Amino acid sequence: MIAATLAGIAGLFAGERMNPVDGIFYDLSLALTSHRPGNAGEPVAVIALDRASLDSDELAGLPRIFMSPIWAKLINGLADSGVGAIGFDMIFEYSANRFPGVQNQYDRDFLVALRRARDRIVLGRSAHAYPADPFWGATGIDALALIELTPDSDGIQRWVTRDFHIGEREASPTMATALLTRAKGPPMPRRLMLAPAAPLEAIPTYRLIDVLRCLDQDPTAVRAAFADKVVLVGTNLAEEDRKRTPDRFMSPPRARAGAPGRCVLDRVGASDADAGTTPGVFVYAQAVKQVLTGNLVRPVLPIGRTGAAAVAALLGALMGFLLRPTLAVLGLAVLAAALFGGALILLGFGFWFALALPTGAATLSMVLAYIVRFLVEERRRRRVQHAFSHYLAPTIVDQLAESAAGLHLGGERRDVTVMFADLSGFTALSGKLPPEVLMAVTNRYLGMIVEAVEATGGYVDKFIGDAVMAFWGAPAADPD
Secondary structure (H helix, E strand, C coil), rough: HHHHHHHHHHHHHCCCCHHHHHHHHHHHHHHHCCCCCCCCCCEEEEEEECCHHHHHCCCCCCCHHHHHHHHHHHHHHHHCCCCCEEEEEECCCCCCCCCCCCEEEEEEEEHHHHHCCCCCEEEEECCCCCCHHHHHHHHHHHHHHECCCCCCCCCCCCCEEECCCCCCCCCEEEEEHHHHHCCCCCCCCCCCCCCCCCCCCHHCCEHHHHHHHHHHCCCHHHHHHHCCCEEEEEECCCCCEEEEEECCCCCCCCCCCCCCCCCCCCCCCCCCCCCEEEEEEEHHHHHHHHHCCCCCCEEEHHHHHHHHHHHHHHHHHHHHHHCCCHHHHHHHHHHHHHHHHHHHHHHHHHCCCCHHHHHHHHHHHHHHHHHHHHHHHHHHHHHHHHHHCCCCHHHHHHHHHHHHCCCCCCCCCCCCCCECCCCCHHHHHHHCCCHHHHHHHHHHHHHHHHHHHHHCCEEEEECCCEEEEEECCCCCCCCC
């Protein structure tokens, strides 16, 4: 009962962030079940600035700070294709217009594109870095969104928040919140659990260079791929902005090569299948996708965690008191498996049931039960030994200590075997042998009798001269 109470209290005050144990179970659950609440569909797409794009003929040798004409072309093309919102998961900290020798109007097209699509644009910022003044000035301050992410204690990024607090200042919207507002979608929850049914990089992802070429060669292909979608633009380079995400136990999507020089909007697939990380842009892409499709997973309410932990603690205590250790451990494994199965079922209905607390409560209560059981058994054993050690043989005391059945006052009807053994000719012998020799012979004889009696589970009650009285079946019962 004490363990159940403590487990219940712990369930009430358990925080929302996951501990490493629950994190492993959660990530494994995502990999084992693909059923999620909400609707199917692909309302989100990612345009990746990847290595192939940077090495392409069009972009090779062009520093990113001088890519503003590229971004202008992309924004105009996406806006003409009818996208719902465009989010840049990067920070345009510097304007090329500030560099000596650069034409003062180098960023002009980019600024015009930002101004033209300001009701759909979201620019990334961090706690300490903002886009250059001309860029956010073209869109308005409300177009800025924080791209910070805070992982769980095990380093896995499982949560995306609606707002992000910077010190004691007022909370600012995150990228997901701003994009949903721009796209006129459902509101962003205060805290959203990432619950992908497939690897994050399975979200439709296209190379920047492929999109640029299609804008030149076949704009209708761009419209077909991005119309009415929320589009995020970011890098998927192996050396930049990588996150560990809850899809870590899923098989990454197959990477696909591009088609040099032609308009082919093939999905990219995994950017670095062996890295065990995901580009950060996909974290916000997944969050926006879940809100738009209604795939929202929430932790079970504290009252549910409390009840489950208390019941598990009681079950663990019962197993500890009633079962042998091997059976109790097996029972604990069955209980953990049942809890995990229940968590899988609940996940399909949009709830996550944390397993660490009830499993830990069951384990702890079982261990405590065995400790109490040991102390009680030891106390009973010592009581038996103290009560009978003065007038019973040690073997009989040990038998009684194993079972308390004989520890009660009053008589008992039982079948016993009683033996009276006498040494033939002892009287005549005692007259012929010196006393010291007679004692040695007698003691040797009695020792042999005692050894034989005790070896067969009997008890020597008394010696009467050369006679021996022994019995079997009492005080400890013996069915044989």
